Amino acid sequence: MIIQRLDELAAQIDIPLEILQRKTLNSDFKLKVPMHFAQQIEKGNLDDPLLRQILPSIEEAQTAVGFSQDPVGDLKANPTESLLHKYEGRALLITSPQCDIHCRYCFRRHFPYEQAKKRHWQQALELLATDSSIHEIILSGGDPLTLSEAGLIDLLHQLEQIPHLETLRIHSRTPVVAPNRANMKNWLAVLNASRFNKVLVVHCNHPNELSDETHQTFQLYRDVGVTLLNQCVLLKGVNDSAGTLKRLSKKLFSQGVLPYYCHLLDRVEGAAHFEVDTTPTWQIFETLRKELPGYLVPKLVREIAGEPYKTPIYENADT
Known part of the structure; x- marks a missing residue:
């Protein structure tokens, strides 16, 4: 429901x-x-x-200086509908315009998803097939796991026909917010048989989002050879304390997921009230580095439009 x-x-x-x-x-x-x-x-x-x-x-x-409808430059990196190519060796396919949840800080809350609704996959797949520099395909959206099971399987089979693609990465909030929706038996069987290196990057911001059901779903994906990572967003009033992020990392690890990225807020219109100031951010991450093993401390990053990679944030950096 x-x-x-x-x-x-x-x-x-x-x-x-x-x-x-x-x-x-x-x-x-x-x-x-x-x-x-x-x-x-x-x-x-x-x-x-x-x-x-x-x-x-x-x-x-509220309006705020520096906040826009396209804060990470997605539209400028859009060679065809449904395909984003911003980073070397990787391309992102917008597989669905839908999400199971509307997160108020979403950096794509203003994205023109009517393009993706047309499902211009064929053109995107043709572009992928002609660019042998691309070795990793990222399924995003919206949320790719809102597609039908048959649609996901068909897409995977088409991607497997492109010989230079080696890694399939799926970005999805569904296993966290609606875990039973991600438990598609045939889809998991096809993933298990796939030639790809397989990565699932889930999105969880707070330890209270994790449950017995999320744990069971994560295990199903691990059982078919999928590496599980988590990315979160640093959000005022949600997880802007070292204690909360520490509990999040430990609970994720107990459920078989490694912390990967902690994003500074993408400055999208309508989300300025979620932004955390610089000084508390440094204090939070200094505490995490002191109290957690390195593999449980997510990388603090910001996505800057036009940059060829996620930008690591350090205390002496200008944010």
Whole structure:
């Protein structure tokens, strides 16, 4: 079940509708949250970090200098509909315009997904086939795991026909927010038989997002030879403390997932209220480096439009 109405959310989290209404605005980027994720929200807690990620807040109406509709330059790196080619050796295929959840800080909340709805896969696949410098294909969106099982299998078979592709990387929030949707038996069997090196990068920002169901889903992917990594976004009021990120890294690892990236907020219009100031960020990561083994400390990065890689952020860097 997907919650798309404020009254449904209010009933689920035991907060009076009139209180939620005072906190929200009517947005073109609509409320959308799977029941599994909603069940992880603490009932009665208006400041719950999971609720903050999905509630269309009146703070989204604030304007801020430096925030735009295309903060990472996706549209300029768009050689054809559905294909992004920003980094050496890698290309990203927008496989679906849909997500199972609408995260309020999403850097693609203004992306023209009507292009991807046309599914110009054939043109994208032809471009991939002619560029032997591309060795890794990244399935993104939206969320690729919102495709039908048959659609995913068909796409994988087509990608396997391109001989210079070696690695399949899937970026998905579905295994975290709606884990049962990711448990597609035939899809997992095809993944198991695939010649590709296989990587699943999930997106989890807070330890409370993880559950027995996420653990079971991660294990299914590990069982078919998929390497599991996590990326999170540093978000004010959600995970902007060393304690929270420490618990997140340890819980991810207990479920078979390695922390990979912690992104500074992409400066997309409507999300300025999530940005964490520089000084607290340094303090958080200094504490993490002291209290966690290196393999549990995610790399702090920012994506800068036009740069050929994710930019590592260090204390003496100008952010």
